[in-house]
Amino acid sequence: xxRLVAPGELGVVNIGTLRTEAxxxxxxxxxxxxxxxxxxxxxxxxxxxxxxxxxLTSGPDVDEWWPGLIGPGLALDTxxxxxxxxxxxxGCHGSTGPSSPHPEGGYWGSRFPxxxxxxxxxxxxxxxxxxxxxxxxxxxxGSMGGARALEWAAMYPERLSxxxxxxxxxxxxxxxxxxxxxxxxxxxxxxHWHGGNYYGTGQQPRExxxxxxxxAHLTYRGELELDERFGVEAQEGENPLGPVRDPQQRFAIESxxxxxxxxxxxxxxxxxYVTLTDALNRHNIGRGRGGLNRALATIQVPCFVVGxxxxxxxxxxxxxxxxxxxxxVLGMARISSPVGHDAFLAEFRQMNRIIRRFITLASAATLPxxxxxxx
Amino acid sequence: xxRLVAPGELGVVNIGTLRTEAxxxxxxxxxxxxxxxxxxxxxxxxxxxxxxxxxLTSGPDVDEWWPGLIGPGLALDTxxxxxxxxxxxxGCHGSTGPSSPHPEGGYWGSRFPxxxxxxxxxxxxxxxxxxxxxxxxxxxxGSMGGARALEWAAMYPERLSxxxxxxxxxxxxxxxxxxxxxxxxxxxxxxHWHGGNYYGTGQQPRExxxxxxxxAHLTYRGELELDERFGVEAQEGENPLGPVRDPQQRFAIESxxxxxxxxxxxxxxxxxYVTLTDALNRHNIGRGRGGLNRALATIQVPCFVVGxxxxxxxxxxxxxxxxxxxxxVLGMARISSPVGHDAFLAEFRQMNRIIRRFITLASAATLPxxxxxxx
Numbered sequence: 001x002x003r004l005v006a007p008g009e010l011g012v013v014n015i016g017t018l019r020t021e022a023x024x025x026x027x028x029x030x031x032x033x034x035x036x037x038x039x040x041x042x043x044x045x046x047x048x049x050x051x052x053x054x055x056l057t058s059g060p061d062v063d064e065w066w067p068g069l070i071g072p073g074l075a076l077d078t079x080x081x082x083x084x085x086x087x088x089x090x091g092c093h094g095s096t097g098p099s100s101p102h103p104e105g106g107y108w109g110s111r112f113p114x115x116x117x118x119x120x121x122x123x124x125x126x127x128x129x130x131x132x133x134x135x136x137x138x139x140x141x142g143s144m145g146g147a148r149a150l151e152w153a154a155m156y157p158e159r160l161s162x163x164x165x166x167x168x169x170x171x172x173x174x175x176x177x178x179x180x181x182x183x184x185x186x187x188x189x190x191x192h193w194h195g196g197n198y199y200g201t202g203q204q205p206r207e208x209x210x211x212x213x214x215x216a217h218l219t220y221r222g223e224l225e226l227d228e229r230f231g232v233e234a235q236e237g238e239n240p241l242g243p244v245r246d247p248q249q250r251f252a253i254e255s256x257x258x259x260x261x262x263x264x265x266x267x268x269x270x271x272x273y274v275t276l277t278d279a280l281n282r283h284n285i286g287r288g289r290g291g292l293n294r295a296l297a298t299i300q301v302p303c304f305v306v307g308x309x310x311x312x313x314x315x316x317x318x319x320x321x322x323x324x325x326x327x328x329v330l331g332m333a334r335i336s337s338p339v340g341h342d343a344f345l346a347e348f349r350q351m352n353r354i355i356r357r358f359i360t361l362a363s364a365a366t367l368p369x370x371x372x373x374x375x
Numbered sequence: 376x377x378r379l380v381a382p383g384e385l386g387v388v389n390i391g392t393l394r395t396e397a398x399x400x401x402x403x404x405x406x407x408x409x410x411x412x413x414x415x416x417x418x419x420x421x422x423x424x425x426x427x428x429x430x431l432t433s434g435p436d437v438d439e440w441w442p443g444l445i446g447p448g449l450a451l452d453t454x455x456x457x458x459x460x461x462x463x464x465x466g467c468h469g470s471t472g473p474s475s476p477h478p479e480g481g482y483w484g485s486r487f488p489x490x491x492x493x494x495x496x497x498x499x500x501x502x503x504x505x506x507x508x509x510x511x512x513x514x515x516x517g518s519m520g521g522a523r524a525l526e527w528a529a530m531y532p533e534r535l536s537x538x539x540x541x542x543x544x545x546x547x548x549x550x551x552x553x554x555x556x557x558x559x560x561x562x563x564x565x566x567h568w569h570g571g572n573y574y575g576t577g578q579q580p581r582e583x584x585x586x587x588x589x590x591a592h593l594t595y596r597g598e599l600e601l602d603e604r605f606g607v608e609a610q611e612g613e614n615p616l617g618p619v620r621d622p623q624q625r626f627a628i629e630s631x632x633x634x635x636x637x638x639x640x641x642x643x644x645x646x647x648y649v650t651l652t653d654a655l656n657r658h659n660i661g662r663g664r665g666g667l668n669r670a671l672a673t674i675q676v677p678c679f680v681v682g683x684x685x686x687x688x689x690x691x692x693x694x695x696x697x698x699x700x701x702x703x704v705l706g707m708a709r710i711s712s713p714v715g716h717d718a719f720l721a722e723f724r725q726m727n728r729i730i731r732r733f734i735t736l737a738s739a740a741t742l743p744x745x746x747x748x749x750x
Contacts, residue, residue: 022617022618113618114617114619116616174606174626175593179590214553214557223549226553240656243395243398243399243489244486245650251549254552281615284607
């Protein structure tokens, strides 16, 4: 086992050539990651790693998007566990993605292949292999991260003890594909997209990405929560009820969505947004495994399923479906919140309880005693 | 009282100058309409008219979008009632809208004012005035039509006996404004939009309108219904799971949404779409009336409230809110359907029962005996 990057810092691991599920090749692929807490490993290869899987537009900064949940004595207790979070292949937080240099020159751009959730897991396994780490204690993820956690349990059951699958489904739904395709269309329709090859042109499809984010954000937030915050209020100093319609005169909710859009375009790559959204559209635990419920039934890794009662994007019935059909259900939790899908990022008090409960249950499975130490 | 257009045919009535709620002027405004059944009027001015209010992209062709519900002996019984449906001001089915010629030359285009639901009702009252019709028996509408029916009851209680308010809310919600603004943005961002003045250029913002419709359609249909129909199926002959993402390789749901989009762009004007969507954003029964619930409480017209259990766009709690706060609730009905918002257009068996029940209840209020006849 090789040494990990210093706690909290960004490390990058070369995983060599990645062959995707659909048969494309990514040579010299790199996976970026952060970790917190000391790694305890045994000769058997099992470790005290809790692998956290990020959602679509977040990255390996777990301490930023789950503040208060990771640290000494906290739910993700860095006194006991080594918490690792990798940036997904296709992402833009250090791992190889469309904005990365291509080995033959220029940027990947439109040459970057379509990837699936399974490809994300394959890359993560290659990352662990490169570090000489055989197994992890648990995999936890929400939204796209939940899809990754679920595929982990299906693909590499021998390499994890338990999985927490949060606010996701067994496969993409038609509604999700529809609303996600609308976001991809908005980006691909931006004249600055240049067929995916805008890198190095000095242009970026910011408008398209902003449109995508506005739409997406409405699927991330609960309808009642948004209404209680914004209702039909006009943005301060603007009048959306004037005698002639004027796009500069906005309702408060429009201004809020514009703000969310600007926040994203300043920090996230449009190519990665398309690639990872496409990966969500490809999510299907049943593909090539005899269908959805047969695939779920064969999963023997203990799984903990979490949903949000007001989730528009991944309605709670999808998590009920998971819990009814998974082969080994450790438990289930329902986040009660007006926030909608994003509740797993926002309801810290409930998430604290849920993660603690998951880890308690997961640790009923044998956790290796601290043996040789790596840090 | 003047004569109405022949049954089923399209008539147009000049209503003169319309002054909008926000203070704009539309001179020489025209309202197109259809009617079915004989008009019975009394000297008092009351009539047997049932005024049906269309939704955003439908028009006065009630027989097309409520087939089986209108005709002799049917729920909207043309043996007993004179069913009238006007095209909304701002629309593109014969009434004055952005695509209409402007009195000073050219087309209205960007000169067409922002209108509210109240302006739609004001125009309809002017339409009735022009025909010498004082009162109607009932007003029925779903979605945008429901908003119009609600404003009718608030604005002109002396001119109707009852209202059926279907699949709508007391005001726009922040979520609705957000998703509707995204649709408007898509159209206004189309280079063929030309700031709203594309009429006569030979260009039309078809792509923008198509994008708007794809998004809108996902708010009109139930998530479970779409999933049961399309799931993660690929469109026949296409492969959305290929090694490189290709917009031409679609999931079946994408193809379906493209089809819905093409159907709309071939029959509906983008300018009217923007104007009427903006009117939905302005919907607020409480504006200038002491707030939402005070406004609802003062409505003494008997109202029948209908909602759909799976409506994403106008969730059922919004109709529950109406029924709790309206001053005079005749009854309430819940359409049970996987279809979502569009259930009021799709679930004919339930709608048949609901409209019959509404009319029975509404007719408990005095319906004038047939007196002087107009046709």
